[in-house]
Amino acid sequence: MDKPGYRSSVTIFPVEKVAKESVESDGMSSDSISRNVWQQTEFPGGTNCGSEGFCTNRPGCIRFCVKMFNGDDSVECLSATDVRKVKRKSVKCKPGIPRKKVTKRTTKPRTVKRESAILSDEDDEESSIAPKGGPSKKRKKNCPTSAMESNGLDDSVVILPDPPESSLISQQLQLPENVVRNVISLLGENNTIPFMCRYRRDTIGHLDPERLRDIESALNKIKVLKVRKINAIVNLRKKKVISQELSAAVESVTSIAELDALLEPFKASKVSPSNAARKLGLEPSARALLAGENVSFKSLVTEDLSVNQVKDGCKEILADIFAKDPEILTNLRPVARCLVKVKSTKLLLKSAADIRRKYRDLCDFSGFAHSLPSHRILAINRGCHEKMLSSEMNLNEDELFERFSSVVKSRWQPSDNPKIRSLFETAMYTAFPKIISLMKRELVGVMTEKANEGAVKEFGRNLRNLLFSSPLRGCNILGVDPGFTHGCKIAVIDKGGSLLDSDVIYPKFGCGVGASYAALNTLKKLVQKHLCEVTFLCCSIFLVDGIGEFEDNPQILAVGDGCGSLEFQDWVRQAIENQSFGNFALRIIPVSECGASVYSASPLAKAEFPGIDINIISAISIARRLLDPLSEFVKVEPRHLGIGMYQHDVPKAMLGEALDNVIMDCVSEIGADLNTASEAVLTRIAGLGPVRAKAVVDFRNEYGPFTNRTQLLMLKGMGPKTFQQCCGFVRIMPASSKRSESPKIPQKCVNLARIKCKVLEDIEFSQNFNPLDQTSVHPECYSRACKFLALCDVEVADVGYPASVSKIERFMSSNDRKNLASDLRMSFEKFEQMLEALTKTLDFDVRQRKIPSSYGEVRSLEKLKVGDVVVGRVRNVVSFGAFVDIGVGKDVLMHESAMGGAKESIRLGDYVQARVSSVEPANVKRVGLTFLSQVFED
Numbered sequence: 001m002d003k004p005g006y007r008s009s010v011t012i013f014p015v016e017k018v019a020k021e022s023v024e025s026d027g028m029s030s031d032s033i034s035r036n037v038w039q040q041t042e043f044p045g046g047t048n049c050g051s052e053g054f055c056t057n058r059p060g061c062i063r064f065c066v067k068m069f070n071g072d073d074s075v076e077c078l079s080a081t082d083v084r085k086v087k088r089k090s091v092k093c094k095p096g097i098p099r100k101k102v103t104k105r106t107t108k109p110r111t112v113k114r115e116s117a118i119l120s121d122e123d124d125e126e127s128s129i130a131p132k133g134g135p136s137k138k139r140k141k142n143c144p145t146s147a148m149e150s151n152g153l154d155d156s157v158v159i160l161p162d163p164p165e166s167s168l169i170s171q172q173l174q175l176p177e178n179v180v181r182n183v184i185s186l187l188g189e190n191n192t193i194p195f196m197c198r199y200r201r202d203t204i205g206h207l208d209p210e211r212l213r214d215i216e217s218a219l220n221k222i223k224v225l226k227v228r229k230i231n232a233i234v235n236l237r238k239k240k241v242i243s244q245e246l247s248a249a250v251e252s253v254t255s256i257a258e259l260d261a262l263l264e265p266f267k268a269s270k271v272s273p274s275n276a277a278r279k280l281g282l283e284p285s286a287r288a289l290l291a292g293e294n295v296s297f298k299s300l301v302t303e304d305l306s307v308n309q310v311k312d313g314c315k316e317i318l319a320d321i322f323a324k325d326p327e328i329l330t331n332l333r334p335v336a337r338c339l340v341k342v343k344s345t346k347l348l349l350k351s352a353a354d355i356r357r358k359y360r361d362l363c364d365f366s367g368f369a370h371s372l373p374s375h376r377i378l379a380i381n382r383g384c385h386e387k388m389l390s391s392e393m394n395l396n397e398d399e400l401f402e403r404f405s406s407v408v409k410s411r412w413q414p415s416d417n418p419k420i421r422s423l424f425e426t427a428m429y430t431a432f433p434k435i436i437s438l439m440k441r442e443l444v445g446v447m448t449e450k451a452n453e454g455a456v457k458e459f460g461r462n463l464r465n466l467l468f469s470s471p472l473r474g475c476n477i478l479g480v481d482p483g484f485t486h487g488c489k490i491a492v493i494d495k496g497g498s499l500l501d502s503d504v505i506y507p508k509f510g511c512g513v514g515a516s517y518a519a520l521n522t523l524k525k526l527v528q529k530h531l532c533e534v535t536f537l538c539c540s541i542f543l544v545d546g547i548g549e550f551e552d553n554p555q556i557l558a559v560g561d562g563c564g565s566l567e568f569q570d571w572v573r574q575a576i577e578n579q580s581f582g583n584f585a586l587r588i589i590p591v592s593e594c595g596a597s598v599y600s601a602s603p604l605a606k607a608e609f610p611g612i613d614i615n616i617i618s619a620i621s622i623a624r625r626l627l628d629p630l631s632e633f634v635k636v637e638p639r640h641l642g643i644g645m646y647q648h649d650v651p652k653a654m655l656g657e658a659l660d661n662v663i664m665d666c667v668s669e670i671g672a673d674l675n676t677a678s679e680a681v682l683t684r685i686a687g688l689g690p691v692r693a694k695a696v697v698d699f700r701n702e703y704g705p706f707t708n709r710t711q712l713l714m715l716k717g718m719g720p721k722t723f724q725q726c727c728g729f730v731r732i733m734p735a736s737s738k739r740s741e742s743p744k745i746p747q748k749c750v751n752l753a754r755i756k757c758k759v760l761e762d763i764e765f766s767q768n769f770n771p772l773d774q775t776s777v778h779p780e781c782y783s784r785a786c787k788f789l790a791l792c793d794v795e796v797a798d799v800g801y802p803a804s805v806s807k808i809e810r811f812m813s814s815n816d817r818k819n820l821a822s823d824l825r826m827s828f829e830k831f832e833q834m835l836e837a838l839t840k841t842l843d844f845d846v847r848q849r850k851i852p853s854s855y856g857e858v859r860s861l862e863k864l865k866v867g868d869v870v871v872g873r874v875r876n877v878v879s880f881g882a883f884v885d886i887g888v889g890k891d892v893l894m895h896e897s898a899m900g901g902a903k904e905s906i907r908l909g910d911y912v913q914a915r916v917s918s919v920e921p922a923n924v925k926r927v928g929l930t931f932l933s934q935v936f937e938d
Contacts, residue, residue: 164181165184165219165222166180166181166184168218168222169184169215169218169219169222172218173211173214173215173218175205175207175211175215176205179204179205179207180215182203182204182205183196183203183204183207183212183215183216184215184219186200186203186204187215187216187219190721190725191725192664192668192686192687192725193209193212193213193216193661193664193665193686194209194664194665194668194669194686194729195668195686195687195724195725195728196212197209197212197665197669198668198669198728198776198778198833199728199778199830199833201829201830201832201833202827202828202829202830206829209661209665210457210460213658213661221255221256224256225253225254225255225256225259228256228259229250229251229253229259232250232259232263233247233250235263235266236250236263236266239266241266245325245326245327246326248326249262249326249327249330250262252330257442257445257446257449258442260442260445261329261438261439261441261442261445262326262329264438264441265320265323265324265434265438266324272320273312273313273316274316274317274319274320276313276316277312277313277314277316277317278317280304280305280313282300282310282313282314282317283317285300285310285314286313286314286317286318286321289314289318289414289415289420289423289424290318290321290412290414291412292412292413292414292415293415294415294417294420295314295420297310297311297314311423314423315423315426315427315430316427316430318423318424318427318431319427319428319430319431319434320431322408322427322428322431322435323431323434323435323438325411327407327411328404328407328408328435329435329438329439331403331404331407332400332403332404332407332435332439333439335396335399335400335403336395336396336400336439336443337368337370337395337396338368338369338370338393338394338395338440338443339366339367339368339369339393339394339395340366340367340368340369340372340380340391340392340393340394341365341366341391341392341393341394342362342363342364342365342366342380342383342389342390342391342392343363343364343389343390343391343392344359344362344363344364344388344389344390345387345388345389345390347387347388348363348383348388348389351388355388359383359388359389362379362380362383362389363389365380369393369443369447372447373454373879373880374450374451374453374454374455374458374645374879375451375454375455375645375646375878375879375880377447377448377450377451378451378452378455378645378646378649378650379646381448381451381649382646382649393440393443393444395436395439395440397432397436400432400436401432404428404432404435405428408424408428412424452650452651452654454879455644455645455646455647455649455650456650456654456655456658456659457658458644458645458877458878458879459638459643459644459645459647459650459655459658459659460658460659460661460662461877461907461908462643462644462876462877462908463638463641463643463644463659463662463663463666464662464665464666465877465907465908465909466592466629466633466641466643466908466909467629467630467633467634467662467663467666467667467670468630468666468670468846468847468909469629469630469847469909470629470845470847471626471627471628471629471630471845471847472626472627473495473627473628474495475495476492476493476494476495476500476530477492477493477623477624477626477627478490478491478492478526478527478530478623479491479492479493479591479619479620479621479622479623479624479626480568480619480622481593481596481615481618481619481622482563482564482565482567482568483563483564484509484563484564486504486615487504487505487506488504488505488506488507488519488564488568489502489504489615489616489618489619490502490503490504490505490522490523490526490619491616491619491620491622491623492526492530492623493620493623493624493627495627496676497624497627497628497631499609499612499620500530501526501529501530502612502616502619502620503522503526504615505518505519505522505523506518506519507519507520507568507571509564509567509568509570509571510567512574513571513574513575513578513580516571520575520580524580565590590873590885591622591625591626592625592641592642593618593622594636594640594641594642594643595633595636595637595640595641595642596618596621596622596625596636597614597618598636598637598640599617599618599621599635599636600614600615600617600618600621601614602635604635604680605617605621605635621635630666630667630670630681630847631677631678631680631681634663634667634680634681634683634684635680638655638656638659638660638662638663639652639655639656639659642875642876643875643876643908644876644878645876645878645879663684664684664685664686666684667681667684667685667729668684668685668686668729669846670845670846670847671729671730671731671776672685672729672730672731673730673731673732673733673736674696674705674706674709674712674730674731674732675700675705675706675732675733675736675737676736677730679693679694679696679697682696682697682730685726685729685730686725686726686729687722687723687724687725687726688722688726691717692715692717692718692722692726695715695716695717695718696712696715699714699715702743703743703744703745704743705736705737705738706732706737707732707737707767707768707769708732708766708767708768708769708770708773709727709730709732709770709773709779710723710727710753710757710763710764710765710766710779711745711753711767712726712727712730713752713753713756713757713765714745714749714750714752714753718756719756720756720757720759720760723756723760724760724780727778727779728776728777728778728779729776731773731774731775732769732770732773732774733774733842734769734774737769745767750765750767753765760779760780761780762779762780762781762782762783763779763780763782770782770796771796771797771798771799771800772785772796772799774799774800774842775799775800775837775838775840776837776840777834777837777838781826781830781834784824784825784826784834785834785838787824788820788824788834788835788838789808789838791811791820792807792808792811793807793811794807794808799838800840800841800842801841801842802841805838805839805840805841808835808838808839809839812835817831817832817835861888861890861919861927864888864916864919864927865916865919866916866917866918866919867915867916868915868916869913869914869915869916869932870886870887870913870914870915870916870929871886871911871912871913871914871935872884872885872886872887872892872911872912872914873885873909873910873911873912874906874907874908874909874910874911874912875891875908876891876908877903877906877907877908879896880895880896881893881894881895881896881897881898881899881903882894882899882903882906882912884912884914884929886914886927886929888927892927892928892929893926893927893928893929894912894914894928894929894930894931895928898917898928898929898930898931899931900931902931902934905934906931906934910934911934911935912931912932912933912934912935913932913933913934913935914929914930914931914932915929915930915932916928916929916930917929917930
């Protein structure tokens, strides 16, 4: 008997019709058995469900124990085999209550109140007020009336429900089952991950977004696997190859890869020796051989068949049975060990030197499959796809054949006839290569899936750190996209990101500052005209973190390391040394240009900057990445950001979904001003999406800024559920919410919002500014927050100011948190979240970080020598180390073996101090670094 929560699949048993002889011994007719069979199902936790027929009401079933109630109240137990002989009756029942005969009756159609109709049909498809998709329609004739019919299964198949998903996921992810159950329940109620992380901490056990995504992913895989299993059984039944053993094998698989490997031998084959032998009618003879019977091959000879052809046909059928037997694969997998060997191809040997260097570490490489890291698997796959490499997989075939032979002999006992035993041996040798080939394909699929998942997770972590790069607000910024042929494109933006000025200059690099007087004069005029505190942003590595950290050195020169960037930095440094900028003290800081050209040519950029040249748009985007990196990076498709590992080799849909989730988590955690955030940012807020984000922007354009969070309920498509999910992640600041001569909001929108508010607990509709809308306190906690502030002797209007924060901290130092939470009738976790929000100043930004003063120096790769100590910024973190920009024009790998265990703590965007450990010849341009320490601030 399986342990509770072990299986993760649907169990399907074929049901045979009841023969009168099989039930006469029990003294009952088949009809009376069908009527009087009661099902007693055991569930994890000890609960039982009893009902007439086969109950499908309880998804936690792990076994069937069918009891037959005779008229005298005596009970007889039927075995599992007898259960299959009883015709299945799929019924829905309540635990412990027998099915009763229900007579049909006509009922009047249910009327829907106008308020309810407004909310469900028009305003919130995801709302709990009405089911998604609007009112239900009448069932058409000949439509399936049950899940069984819709899946092509008839009454001759019994589907045993699975154990609870929470138990399976809990075992897979090593998490408490009650926490997993709560997460699954919240996901089933259409709660978003960011909402759960911030406002339902007490329910989810303080899990971080990544762990919640793991649970969600595991749950989706289980659901997909269930559907695939049912479809697999349907297809196998159509092909008439279903058996109890195969059914059990389908039930036992725990992943889609295993299911695909199990079903691969049953894929349709137009021509195969075994199918040809079956058409000749030799399958019954082959089955007889499996049963240990003696078969006379001469008796099967016909005009078209010789003895040898009969033997060959039986051998092919036996080999086909061996190769497709699921128990054999189940026994072979645990002992399989695969050695992967990689060799270079002739195409690689003829390729250019830079391509050969790219694959030099993989030429003549070998390693066991189970120990290969994700990046190595993806590199081999890419090399084989480009036909630069060839791979070979070698299994421990001698050991596998020994196990294969013992399994075959234990399952089937051929007769003692030497000729038949010889035929068996030949069939095993024929089937074994097919099994090896199948195992190799299965292994490739498992390895690739593992590598893809690893690459996506690595990319997601890097993207999160990139989006958390600190903004630099409160100043004009001059951005430069450097180049050679087409010049250096310049764009000046104001404190809000609007374009002030633009130009193109053509400096002559390497000829001295005097040779580029016109370009230098243009640049100098722009700096002086717009008083740019931050001056040059050029391509490549994203930098500049910090808010208000440049008061002592307000003039910043930000330069990247893309095409022409190093030359541009040298040219500007020479101008600074010659005091060409007068009293302006400039500092060079790099900024990332990855994806800027892709964005500048996109429809989104053309709509945002109509009539502006795409090269200037690229410079604007680079400048804005310093002003507010999050708002600008969300406009670019993540795979174009130049972070992660082999992102172009990972399935696009898989990568896109995972990275969209990461972006939503980051944007929601940081928050957005409801009145100033762009549509691209609002789209990423949890619960909003593109349609509702556009509705927010359209409302702002038509009626002016929002003055209260509850005004979101006036939008079409914004129902109570959606409002609950998104309202805590948007802010309304006093400066951006002032209404001047904006048109009056229609009364019907206000009335609609009031109706929706009635569904929400502890939330009242208002159009007046509420100071708590500046914080991350959820509107459902406003009443409790006001009571708490009164206890602290703090006015609501003073929330977020340093003086009020100090008052709250002093009050908390002399009071017990658990007692306060109890007095306010809140869970401790919700109280902690509210307290955390109320003790942050209004200018708090989680992205604050500082820049080391030694960063940004330009170095020549030729002058770099072993032993030099350098400071650089981490541009990419991968499974084998980190790539660091140290100002030499390319990123330098700091291998994990040289990081001394610091790899887990280093993130993209961090600053590190390292020692140069190796410098290879100039034509190779490879530098090695050894980690020394992290650098946090000046």
